[in-house]
Amino acid sequence: MDAPLFDQWRARSPFYDESHEAVCDTVRKFVAREITPHVDAWEAAGELPRELHRKAAEAGVLALNYPEEFGGTGSAFNLLHGLVQTEELARPGAGGICASLMTHGIGLPPILAMGSEHMKRRIAPAVLAGEKLICLGITEPGGGSDVANLKTKAERKGASYVVNGAKTLITSGVRADYITLAVRTGGPGIGGISLLLVELDSPGVSRTPLAKMGWHASDTATIHFDNVEVPAENLIGPENGGFAGIMRNFNGERLGMSQQAAAFARICFEDALDWARSRETFGQPLIRNQVIRHKLADMLRRINATQAWIDQSAWAVLNDKAFPGDFALLKVQATQTMEVCAREACQILGGASFVRGSRIERIYREVRVMAIGGGSEEIMFDLASRQYRF
Ligand SMILES: Cc1cc2nc3c(=O)[nH]c(=O)nc-3n(C[C@H](O)[C@H](O)[C@H](O)COP(=O)(O)OP(=O)(O)OC[C@H]3O[C@@H](n4cnc5c(N)ncnc54)[C@H](O)[C@@H]3O)c2cc1C
16 A cells, blocks of 8 residues: 555545545645644644744635635535545644644634624634634633533623633633633523623733643633623624524534544554554564554554544535534544554554654543543533433
């Protein structure tokens, strides 16, 4: 097998054609030129340079599949092109870079789906041009899984809301200019939650950076809101009607994370295969051992099954046949595939996998955030069981 494995699966899929290969080509060149050489420096710095966002915008990466009227690429591309882009961005094996460069993928959609025309025009073009950064604030220090119970409060006072509370584990939270913030405007439960656009240089906002196990290049923060005044026109969608927007957002995020997890699993497979072919133990290449070939075949089995389900799910979205329970189960499938592949790749690389700086070593440290962030495994199973009604 001489062709790079990264490229083989699309050629045998009914869902992809030359237009997807063109996206692959553009993004791959961008990543090789602007990201790969800097991974170690950005991991050490704990954040990405703002300049990268502008360069990504120029390369067409930030605006792929967003409405043309706000600077997006429009209807020439769709979700499947987005999946190709996600995979290419994952190739350096640094999930924190994908997470922070593409945080607008979770921060912006609620505005485009539910915000006023004025808000869309004010926020979206600047974000898609890489000039402004937007993040999403759902998780709180008191808990992230139980979204319906969130406590950050926004009280209406005249023409403003006054926000008090805190959000934590917020991706791009140190650098972002805006946050799409889930707040309680009404009574308990899902019927009392709204979404508010908050400018993060507002008086009363403070941020604490968080050091993490992985995703080092991604700045992550706890953000405190102390009597922060937000104009009432910054409400995204109806008051107390924010929960539906949060849920819709989760489905897209889970599909994207699934593709990312599958890409990381594929990297683990590729690097482990390369190593097994070149490493000699007991006088022969490692790959000559049946147990090693079985490990690799098992990794590939899981990756192929996961990718097939991802592609089929994207097709279902495009054809209005998606079922929300599937996104939850798919996320578990993909992140468990990543987990097994990261483990087996480390075993095949042996001690070399434990040395800082390789793709495998980084991916191994990123398994947990993929399995917990955007909805943990336990919560995904539970959600799916309710959506499947059992
Ligand atoms: C690096 C990183 C980046 C993140 N970025 C963002 C972001 O940008 N915006 C944002 O809003 N959030 C973000 N998150 C937060 C993430 O979405 C939450 O961590 C996740 O939803 C889980 O919430 P929690 O950590 O508060 O865990 P908890 O809700 O406290 O749960 C703890 C554990 O208990 C389990 N559990 C909880 N309830 C049950 C139950 N009923 N039954 C069985 N098990 C249960 C959970 O599965 C979890 O494993 C990020 C997290 C990380 C690690």
